[in-house]
Amino acid sequence: MTGIPARPGYGSAFATLGFRGLRDAAPVVGVFLGVVLVWEVGLGVLGIQQFLLPRPSAIAAALVDQWPTLVDGVTYTATEAIGGLAIGGVVAIAVAFATARWTVARESLLPVAIAANSTPIIAFAPITNNWFGSDNPLSKMAIVAVMVFFPIMINTVRGLTFVSPSSLELMRSYAATEWQILRRVRIPNALPFVFTALKVATTLSVIGAVVGEYFGGPRSALGVYISGEATLFRFANAWAAIVLACLLGIGFYVVAVLAERLVLPWYAALTRGDA
DSSP: OOOOOOOHHHHHHHHHHHHHHHHHHHHHHHHHHHHHHHHHHHHHHHHHTTSSOOOOOHEEEEEEETHHHHHHHHHHHHHHHHHHHHHHHHHHHHHHHHHHHHHHHHHHHHHHHHHHHSSSHHHHHHHHHHHTTTHHHHHHHHHHHHHHHHHHHHHHHHHOOOOOHHHHHHHHHOOOOOHHHIIIIIHHHHHHHHHHHHHHHHHHHHHHHHHTTTTTTOTSSSSHHHHHHHTTTTTHHHHHHHHHHHHHHHHHHHHHHHHHHHHHHHHHHHHHHHO
16 A cells, blocks of 8 residues: 655744744844954954943943843833833824825824924923923833824825725625725735834834933933943943843834734735745
């Protein structure tokens, strides 16, 4: 009796995905290690002083030495960034639905969105500190919400309105209601736009939280820590906090990418060229 060829198991599939992930990450890791090596060696060769730009080894030592304080700062700043991103994202999506649905809402809300996007964050931070108090996380969440509002709102509007005419004609030929068209055509079409905006907004949320903290906040906040250590000429400590802020933004971005792949696997595969 002829044996039936065994189907590839989950183990081989996961091994393939793991190999592909390592292959894709290799160039990034290589470039990162190269930059760190050039940074470390170049500063010594050029004789650049530590107060201008600390070496990576000094920054790593500061990370180890200040780790408990820096972890508290990352936790506090991450809370502000996540809270502001949630507030700004919910409001932006709600405004986008109203703007895409009603002309009156578009004419009245779009100028407000443009004005919010044009507000300099440095000028806005003292105002929110005055409203909520410099030690209140809501003051930084308000800054983050303003920063992320415009990209999420604009991209969501584009996704809701830039729909294929043939899809709309097909739905109307079946006598579909506006609610059915919204649920089955417009929202699925808008989801890739929303996730694109979220990937931009995640990094903006960390920037807004840290910059807002430069104007006041508890000692544990990353922005306050960076400005305080730089004032005291402890630049290695300040750079250690900057590195963690960068990693926090990268972590938020990775979460957004993973969420996109989970919610929209077909779109993620298309953008990677797998389809």
